[in-house]
Amino acid sequence: MRSYAAQRAALAILQLAALSVLVFVLTALLPGDAADMRFTETLTPDQVARLREQLGLDEPAFERFTHWFGNVLSGDLGTSLISGGPVLDIVKASVGATLVLTLATLAVVIPLAVALGILMGTRENGRLDRTLTSITLGLSAIPDFVIAVVLVALFSLKLGWLPATWVGGSLLASPALLVLPVAVLLGRTVCLLSRQVRAGTINALHADYVVQARRLGVPRRRLLLRHVLPNAAVPGVQELARTGDTLLGGVLVVEAIFAIPGFATALVDGVETRDVPVVQGLTLVLAVAALLINLGADLVCNRLVPRTELLR
């Protein structure tokens, strides 16, 4: 157990190092930079060159990388080329809204998906299972922006029950603002997760040890909670880590539609103004978060079912 955790953590550290190189290379390779982007119309080529020197864009890529990486290690993500403020401030300002959105969604998704998955799995091929399976299969085929557009039209424009866009203030202070975004994010993630939990439940129910436990007269409730659920949860937790990807994509879309000033909005702004340090910083923070989520999921799975080995 301990050696698994150590191995997995070592892999994560390797991934982290490789990721930071990757993020830098990806952004450094890009054609054109912020100096071209903003000033070509108003400045002479000479002035653009001087500006580039000032911003440190003329140094060789390797030197820029060591400089940037050294700073990142000491917690300095650089300075925005557009606003001139530290990237860390932009990260801090936008992380709250995204975190609230994500956590609120997960708080609903996890219990709902587990409950639905077990409900479907224990009634394999029954009428309820068939209906729910069809619904989840269908719902997971609808892009989240389509759901968002339709929900906004219906509940805020037509019925006027819920606000359509963020108007300022804290997300937590006005839960009504969260209802539609969370509903949008819920759709696909619940479907993907509950299908995995269903499959895990069915597999566990057919396993020899459960058949034997049932034969020995273990009560159904205890059987489900103590024997089936931990095994059924493994594909669910692994899927949850992967759902992080879907969820993040969803969060980007939802923030754009509801004009929530979160990570995604900052990222899209950075892309639009070609503010490379901001994009680098945000990408790095998000990539690290994704890595940690994966690490956490693998450790939890190993805890639930200790026989899982380090995937290669």
Place this chain on the structure above:
Amino acid sequence: MRARTPLVVSAALVLIPLLVALFGPLLNLDSRPGLPYESGSGHPLGTDGLGRDVLELLLVGGRTALGMALGAVAIAYLLGGVIGLVAASTRHRWIDELLIRPLDVLLPLPSLLVISVVAVGWRASPLAITLAVAMVNVPTVARLVRAAALEAASGPVVEALRMQRESWVGIHLGYVGRAVLGPVAADVGTRITLAVFLVASVNFLGLGLSPTAPDWAVSVSRNREGLLLQPWAVLAPALMLVAFTLGFNLLADRLVHRTRRLVEVDR
């Protein structure tokens, strides 16, 4: 086995958007521009926010919406498939390690993030977005193909073929290659769905194609304010996307159930 949607229905759901995307641009409706969000008056599906005919946009907009996604999956399979097959069939362990280990690093990278970074440099370039979507899928495809090929390559059949002095190409392309097709077929459906989603999300966010492009996802984004005035401007392209992904989901579900008994499908 539970009752499943008839094959005809799933196939029709996939084929209708596909045919529209393929042959739509060939039909020349030649409609004149109208007022924004007009319904009727010579426009069967009304007009969009810029006064353009929705039906005409619908016929033209499929090429990018589906083409980019299908292209990306094809490239991902070409690259990932070769990497996976080579990694599984090589006798040198270091080649396997060298090919597969770097992919472990790429695996947890959020896909939209990679694409946003690419979009910084190559804005509005369908090729760059397609390549980015392909790159995001390569690690998963390579691992899937490698796992399936290893299972086939380590079985008794390959051993027997080897003892009969069957050629390397004959064994690996002939037998192992064919054995991989089952899990691959089941994966292609879900992968295409994901790619369509990804391309559509990028375009919806305005990181991909230009905001006036006829692309289905761009149309949904551009006309969303007019959903109550002229629903078809949003619903028609949205329905095309949904039909395509739903159809593929149903087909993939069918295949997964058929192959599950043979090979445990990983990821």
